[in-house]
Amino acid sequence: PHISNHTDFDALRLNPQIDINYVRHTQAIPNVDLIIIPGSKNVISDLAFLKNEGWEEQIKRHLRYGGKVLGICGGLQMLGTDIYDPAGVESSTQHCKGLALGDFTTQLGVEKVLTQASAVMYLNGGEAQVTGYEIHAGQSRGPALEQPLLKFTTHPQSVTHDGFVSSDNSIAGTYLHGLFDSSAASQLILDWVLPSSGIEQHIDINTHREQQLTRLADMCKQHLDIPQITKIYQNW
Numbered sequence: 001p002h003i004s005n006h007t008d009f010d011a012l013r014l015n016p017q018i019d020i021n022y023v024r025h026t027q028a029i030p031n032v033d034l035i036i037i038p039g040s041k042n043v044i045s046d047l048a049f050l051k052n053e054g055w056e057e058q059i060k061r062h063l064r065y066g067g068k069v070l071g072i073c074g075g076l077q078m079l080g081t082d083i084y085d086p087a088g089v090e091s092s093t094q095h096c097k098g099l100a101l102g103d104f105t106t107q108l109g110v111e112k113v114l115t116q117a118s119a120v121m122y123l124n125g126g127e128a129q130v131t132g133y134e135i136h137a138g139q140s141r142g143p144a145l146e147q148p149l150l151k152f153t154t155h156p157q158s159v160t161h162d163g164f165v166s167s168d169n170s171i172a173g174t175y176l177h178g179l180f181d182s183s184a185a186s187q188l189i190l191d192w193v194l195p196s197s198g199i200e201q202h203i204d205i206n207t208h209r210e211q212q213l214t215r216l217a218d219m220c221k222q223h224l225d226i227p228q229i230t231k232i233y234q235n236w
Helices: 006-013 043-052 055-064 074-079 183-193 205-223 226-234
Strands: 034-037 068-072 082-084 095-097 105-123 126-141 150-154 171-174
Touching (some): 006 205, 043 055, 043 095, 055 068, 068 074, 074 126, 074 171, 105 183
Parallel strands (some): 034 068
Antiparallel strands (some): 082 095
């Protein structure tokens, strides 16, 4: 219910070779290749919701049958063993058990991490450059993070690595938003999920967004009296 950063998945949604769906209240997770647990504005509350929907068991069944799971930001935090909120940053619940799909814990804090960063993603024996941003409260620590998904090439806080890949190569997680905006990183993830599938991630999301903005500008130019609007603004 508190999903954040829907734009993380725009590039996937625009690819005609990929069928992407949001699983909603009362729905079961369908037969899929990849389950993505997205970011959240209230991780503890959304984790409780996820469990109440029966999705925890469905995610673990999906993994048993060879599926892949990716957690992004709050989704990463949910993959760990425990989430602590001693300062009541998100709610009055100070502790909850995670999905225990990675050996690490998260403690939410008052200070929010807000950064842009570049990194190299290492997955399934391959690598790809990726640029994105972090926006989260909390720090994660534990043995699982010793096998990171990303190693930063530039980070304003001198952080060296981020996220994790499970020892069986079926689960990955990261704090970095914008993974799929990079065609190379998207392709690396697709090849991890479905090796030799032939699916190509050719969507350049930045070009697409520029095209949409140009279309909007052209429509405004065609149908609005720009000189009159300028005159009104100048006489305000």
